[in-house]
Amino acid sequence: MAYRSADRRHGPGDGDLTILVVEDSRTYSTALCRRLREDIGLPLVACRSLNELHEAVTDDRAAFTLAVVDLNLPDAPHGEAIDFAVQRGIPTIVHTASFDMDTRNRIMERDVIDYVPKDSEFALDVLMGTVARALANRRTRILIVDDVMATRKLLARMLKVQQYDVVEAGSGAEALSLLERDQDIQLVVSDYHMPKMDGYELTRRIRRQFRSDRLRVIGISSSNDRMVSVGFLKAGANDFISMPFIPEELQCRIASNVETLAQIAQLHNLASRDSLTGLYNRRHFFEQAGPLIDRARSKKRSSAVAIIDIDDFKRLNDNHGHDFGDQALKSVARCLAQSAEGGGHLLARIGGEEFAILFPGLDAKAAMRQSDHIRLDVSHEALELGEHKDGVTVSIGVAEIGENGSLDEALTAADRALYAAKRNGRNQVSLDTA
Structure with missing residues (x-):
């Protein structure tokens, strides 16, 4: 048996990173694998000998993003398992039961990420930190x-x-x-x-x-x-x-x-985020908007801004309570984030039930189309909290930022367009043409 398939954990895709664990002690291997699953959350392959390591890596040499390897194994008493992993290009962290300067020198002769002695009650904590740091590096x-x-x-x-x-x-x-x-x-x-x-x-x-x-x-x-x-x-x-x-x-x-x-x-990041929705806050929006507009102008491109307001938000709070209102805010924020994702747009919660999106490089027509997609996405959301169920819609006002116009002027214009959308029946997008 090359390796214990029960120790392998597959993620949602074929491209998942996998950690290789090489440890002959069944008790320590079980504890180590449990911590790696809990703390790191990557698929694992566990081996208990050099022979099993040979077979596991031969199956798929490119499958392993990192190895945690015991220095001494019964069939590899002189670090042969480390050499095998390193020679095959697998980044390796060494853990060892005994540690002295001779052991240190033996380990550091090899191109390993780090070594972690097992000689303290905090050894697993240190090892988890080393693995996480190596992945983050x-x-x-x-x-x-x-x-x-x-x-x-x-x-x-x-x-x-x-x-x-x-x-x-x-x-x-x-x-x-x-x-x-x-x-x-x-x-x-x-x-x-x-x-x-x-x-x-x-x-x-x-x-x-x-x-x-x-x-x-x-x-x-x-x-x-x-x-x-x-x-x-x-x-x-x-x-x-x-x-x-x-x-x-x-x-x-x-x-x-x-x-x-x-x-x-x-x-x-914490200082720039709204605590309820996780979106950027008002301060961050105004700090970042100017440079984004200027960058678009340097490329001779327009920009536009939209203000989004949840329809009948007071009714949601009055009928179902503030917890339901918070759920509505988080649901709308999630829809907005998904809809604006990857487009280079700047999204923020700017107050109460109001959100703003800056569309750098988009003119008014393009921003209108994007905003209408957002409106539709939100309208398909169904809110449920305990016995309470309700739908949620948004109204959106859009304004283009002129060649010499300011963000403040555009936000005022977008606010006018928003109230026009409210007056005309809600759940729609309006463009300020003044």
Whole structure:
């Protein structure tokens, strides 16, 4: 039997990521697989020997996104299972029952993501965090800046093992050009000694364009002068690492800066969201709308705005209670989000039962068509809460933002159109033509 099919969990599609677990202890394997299912939620394949690992990977080498492998197995006492997984390009995390410096050195000789000792009651918690971080790292793009290709390639290789998306630059000027073109770069790792533009100057120029909550900078140097780290930090860097690298230190410092960015992004996201519906709030709408309109204008394209209001919302609250009203708001928000998804539109709840959508790059006619699709989608929703059942409809007012017009003027015009739709019977879209 190649592997226990009962341990495999298939998701909704053929493209699901799968984690490979290699552990000979039945008790520990059961606990580990249970935590992976609960915390990570990906399909699993569990093996208890090198032989089973051979057969599982031979079945489908490309099926595994990550492996969690025990260092010592009865038929692989010297880490052969790790070598097998790594050689087949499967990103690997090692877990081991015993740990000392010799064990550490044996593990770090291989290109593994990390190692987690089993020697504490928190071992599974640490392992879950390591797995989650390795999967998340793939969404993190790091720019390495060093004029010495050998050093640059070594660092790139170390970070790619950690599953980061890595891009490289051989000079400060090239780095600035990449940053201007690639908005997905979240972290810059820069050497100090570089011709024409050293690491200090590069860091200062980065800080003129990017705040620390958007882009982190880590300085690196092989210099024994401790003032080099001070120079980087004074220039605006967030951290400093001395070379030659200790892999675990590099890993922890990079991970700490990436985690800080994620926490900041989460706080920004919470501050910009409406707590009930999960849509963007009024403040975020007005902060983001202007740049989107300007971008469309730079491409000689119009924009339009729509205001959406739930029909007879007071009646829903009075007849069925405020919980039902909240359900109506969430249902409409869900419909709006689904209808506006993927179009580059800006959607927000701007107050009470009112929502707004900015359509950058769309003229009034196109925005009218999009709004009518939204109106129809909402009208097909049936609300049910306990014994209460009801339908919900919306009225929508649309206005185009003129070449020299402002968002405030367009919102006023859309508001007029909305009330025209209400006066004319509700559940319709009206365009302001004034």
